[in-house]
Amino acid sequence: MSIYTLVIHGGAGTILKTDMTDEKELAYHTALENALDNGSEVLAKGGTAVEAVRAATVSLEDNILFNAGRGSVFGKDGSQEMDASIMDGKTTMAGAVSAVQHIRNPVELAYAIMTKSQHVMLNGKGAYDFAVLNGLKTESDEYFFSEFRHNQWKQMQGSDEAALDHNVIVKDNSSSAKATADKKFGTVGAVALDVHGNIAAATSTGGMTNKQFGRVGDSPIIGAGTYANNKTCAISCTGHGEPFIRAVTAYDVSCLMEYKGLSLEQAMNIVVHDKLMKIDGEGGMIGVDAKGNAAMVFNSEGMYRGMRNSEGINEVKIYK
Numbered sequence: 001m002s003i004y005t006l007v008i009h010g011g012a013g014t015i016l017k018t019d020m021t022d023e024k025e026l027a028y029h030t031a032l033e034n035a036l037d038n039g040s041e042v043l044a045k046g047g048t049a050v051e052a053v054r055a056a057t058v059s060l061e062d063n064i065l066f067n068a069g070r071g072s073v074f075g076k077d078g079s080q081e082m083d084a085s086i087m088d089g090k091t092t093m094a095g096a097v098s099a100v101q102h103i104r105n106p107v108e109l110a111y112a113i114m115t116k117s118q119h120v121m122l123n124g125k126g127a128y129d130f131a132v133l134n135g136l137k138t139e140s141d142e143y144f145f146s147e148f149r150h151n152q153w154k155q156m157q158g159s160d161e162a163a164l165d166h167n168v169i170v171k172d173n174s175s176s177a178k179a180t181a182d183k184k185f186g187t188v189g190a191v192a193l194d195v196h197g198n199i200a201a202a203t204s205t206g207g208m209t210n211k212q213f214g215r216v217g218d219s220p221i222i223g224a225g226t227y228a229n230n231k232t233c234a235i236s237c238t239g240h241g242e243p244f245i246r247a248v249t250a251y252d253v254s255c256l257m258e259y260k261g262l263s264l265e266q267a268m269n270i271v272v273h274d275k276l277m278k279i280d281g282e283g284g285m286i287g288v289d290a291k292g293n294a295a296m297v298f299n300s301e302g303m304y305r306g307m308r309n310s311e312g313i314n315e316v317k318i319y320k
């Protein structure tokens with residue numbers, strides 16, 4: 001088989017056309033196109049799905065527009081803790097990192113954990129030390145600082161709420177205040193099928209604004225935010241992490257395909273529109289299977305997303 005497919009997301013949530021300017025919309029489109037360029041270049045040259053999801057995710061992590069890597073949101077204590085994971089569908093090997101700070105590309109750390117350690121997940125200081133030992137890039141607080149993110153957190157500081165990046169809840173509950181709260185940006189992820197018939201998935205996030213110090217979302221949890229297995233599918237999720245963890249979301253799609261014989265899209269629709277909805281799990285996911293099927297499914301207002309394949313599909317979308 002010599003087909004390839006790459007699907008990416010930049011987060012789901014209350015993303016409305018009415019909140020967007022032409023300029024911002026163009027910036028998102030460009031960022032998503034760049035990530036598709038970087039990932040599909042790997043696939044077109046015969047590179048692996050793992051290399052492609054790394055390349056696409058790094059591109060999104062380096063872009064301040066998204067809540068991952070450089071653009072990570074602030075937690076309750078003003079820190080920026082990041083989570084990421086990667087999984088290789090050929091081997092079902094996986095690597096993950098949680099609550100890590102100052103790492104430029106958490107997905108690269110997850111990859112290093114998968115390929116250079118005997119573990120699946122490292123967290124906090126141990127993860128940071130492992131990154132330094134393996135020569136990964138670190139950055140100062142300034143690199144991760146943006147006025148926008150800081151203001152977003154300030155709006156919630158002192159409250160016990162944590163919010164999806166796109167759904168920041170403001171202390172002032174008036175409709176005008178809600179309307180001015182910025183509801184954009186998001187977690188990032190990529191799934192790919194390479195020309196060798198192997199699939200992979202990666203997800204990276206700064207988590208939720210005003211989250212508790214030490215809180216870990218679904219993104220680094222294998223089976224919840226990320227899963228890949230050549231037998232079934234590669235999935236990367238975005239949304240309110242707690243319900244996604246409770247629903248073992250990404251693995252559930254794989255189970256529905258494996259045990260019930262459902263197609264990728266049927267399984268994703270059941271999980272996103274039925275199972276997650278029943279437990280208030282707002283968000284979405286992207287998926288591919290080893291046959292070249294791909295889907296992008298969400299139950300929120302929007303999801304930054306894009307797809308490119310060897311058959312000429314090339315699309316970037318934001319809204320429903």
Ligand code: ASP
Nearest residue numbers: 187207217238239240241
């Ligand atoms: N799923 C992420 C988390 O809960 C947030 C997101 O997808 O935007 O940490």
